[in-house]
Amino acid sequence: MVKITFLGAAGEVTGSCFLLESSKYKILVDCGIFQGNDINNLNYGTFKFDPHEIDFLLLTHAHLDHCGLIPRLVREGFSGRIFSTKPTNDLYSLVINDAAFIEKEENRSLKTLYDGASISKSISLFDTVDYLQKIYIDDSLSFEFKNAGHIIGSASISVYIDGVSILFSGDLGPSTPLILDNGYGRYGGSYDYIIMESTYGNTSHDSRSEDISSLKNIIIEAVDRRGNILIPSFAVERSQELLFIINGLMKNKELLSIPIFFEGRESLKFLNLINKYSYLLSKDIQNMMKNGEHPFHFDNIEYVHENDRSSLISANAGGVIKKDRRYKLQTKIIIAGSGMCTGGRILYHLKKNITAQRNTIIFVGYLAQGTLGRKISDGAKSIYVDGRFYRVRAKHYKFSGFSDHGDREDLLLFLSKLSSVPKGVFCVHSEVNVSSDLKVEIVKRFDTSVNIPSIGDTFILK
Ligand SMILES: [Zn+2]
Numbered sequence: 001m002v003k004i005t006f007l008g009a010a011g012e013v014t015g016s017c018f019l020l021e022s023s024k025y026k027i028l029v030d031c032g033i034f035q036g037n038d039i040n041n042l043n044y045g046t047f048k049f050d051p052h053e054i055d056f057l058l059l060t061h062a063h064l065d066h067c068g069l070i071p072r073l074v075r076e077g078f079s080g081r082i083f084s085t086k087p088t089n090d091l092y093s094l095v096i097n098d099a100a101f102i103e104k105e106e107n108r109s110l111k112t113l114y115d116g117a118s119i120s121k122s123i124s125l126f127d128t129v130d131y132l133q134k135i136y137i138d139d140s141l142s143f144e145f146k147n148a149g150h151i152i153g154s155a156s157i158s159v160y161i162d163g164v165s166i167l168f169s170g171d172l173g174p175s176t177p178l179i180l181d182n183g184y185g186r187y188g189g190s191y192d193y194i195i196m197e198s199t200y201g202n203t204s205h206d207s208r209s210e211d212i213s214s215l216k217n218i219i220i221e222a223v224d225r226r227g228n229i230l231i232p233s234f235a236v237e238r239s240q241e242l243l244f245i246i247n248g249l250m251k252n253k254e255l256l257s258i259p260i261f262f263e264g265r266e267s268l269k270f271l272n273l274i275n276k277y278s279y280l281l282s283k284d285i286q287n288m289m290k291n292g293e294h295p296f297h298f299d300n301i302e303y304v305h306e307n308d309r310s311s312l313i314s315a316n317a318g319g320v321i322k323k324d325r326r327y328k329l330q331t332k333i334i335i336a337g338s339g340m341c342t343g344g345r346i347l348y349h350l351k352k353n354i355t356a357q358r359n360t361i362i363f364v365g366y367l368a369q370g371t372l373g374r375k376i377s378d379g380a381k382s383i384y385v386d387g388r389f390y391r392v393r394a395k396h397y398k399f400s401g402f403s404d405h406g407d408r409e410d411l412l413l414f415l416s417k418l419s420s421v422p423k424g425v426f427c428v429h430s431e432v433n434v435s436s437d438l439k440v441e442i443v444k445r446f447d448t449s450v451n452i453p454s455i456g457d458t459f460i461l462k
Pocket of ligand 1: 061136150171
């Protein structure tokens with residue numbers, strides 16, 4: 001018998017975790033944290049399985065909602081092997097250490113997800129694989145990682161277990177990624193079941209060119225008001241896309257040269273990681289780098305990894321720091337995590353900037369229900385951070401065209417490029433109304449059954 005249990009990202013976007021079982025093996029695909037409403041029980045509660053019994057963990061990519069509970073899994077007894085691509089392994093170390101630092105700094109809960117010993121042990125359990133490298137455990141189990149086009153190193157994972165083939169899509173990038181290579185087995189293959197991310201399953205992203213034009217106008221207006229621009233964003237991928245776009249606009253003289261501060265304790269390490277794996281970037285960007293131009297590291301950008309420095313940047317919100325030529329324009333772009341404003345340095349900058357009308361907040365990623373980012377984006381009049389209310393007076397905008405997730409058509413394209421129609425599709429990683437809409441489209445276009453599992457649901461696949 002082969003069965004799958006949905007332990008997270010089922011009826012919601014975060015907390016990806018799927019348990020696949022045969023008579024011989026227990027395999028987890030992803031083990032991520034929940035973000036948003038009522039998450040404490042989900043993040044700190046007992047696992048619905050015995051971590052000692054898990055043989056393997058397959059990790060699609062190193063976003064926290066896919067990997068953030070791995071240290072706790074290890075603390076509670078998991079000692080099997082963790083398979084991921086090499087960039088995901090490197091990124092995991094950065095992301096988890098950063099999350100641990102933020103947890104310690106913010107100290108909002110007596111319970112902790114992270115401790116040094118579990119983090120170190122989890123890192124030691126990794127085995128890395130290349131895209132399209134087939135891993136055979138034995139006759140009953142093999143798997144393969146394929147490029148998902150979402151963030152660097154991200155993968156869809158096909159698992160062959162006791163004669164059943166299952167493709168875990170992982171988070172899927174847009175069909176025309178801006179900075180990533182679109183090869184390495186991005187599409188195709190034939191599987192019995194697809195575990196399909198559906199984050200934007202009922203949405204058409206705005207076209208990228210329209211978004212670039214709007215972004216340009218918003219930045220021009222912010223410069224006119226001499227206000228700061230805050231962009232909450234995770235440290236990899238979408239941030240680099242924005243830098244690439246903004247730098248392009250500046251190079252073309254469509255925007256004045258504005259100082260950009262890319263914040264994060266590990267920000268330079270993230271940049272180094274992208275340099276290390278530049279062969280996974282688009283050919284255009286690789287050529288640019290060969291010609292000595294760096295798409296994400298140019299004259300007016302500063303990678304800020306010290307809190308003191310970032311305090312100086314924001315404390316002077318909209319003002320002028322003398323003797324530093326880069327501040328003359330007064331407007332600064334500050335990119336800092338977390339993307340959903342659930343923690344990290346962006347909170348500091350929000351507190352300093354959100355109450356002034358001249359400032360601007362630009363959301364470029366998914367905002368889960370209940371997160372501070374979602375509240376601001378939904379029009380909250382005030383926000384509550386660190387024991388204080390702050391009136392929301394800054395202008396705020398939300399873009400979807402820079403998303404590192406595909407939209408409805410991208411998801412349907414992914415299914416249409418399979419070489420056979422699967423027996424079943426499970427829509428995960430989305431709010432229920434979104435996956436319900438996507439289900440209607442999938443059923444209309446493909447002759448297959450579609451399920452929308454809830455947390456804890458188990459399905460027999462064979
Ligand atoms: Zn992701």
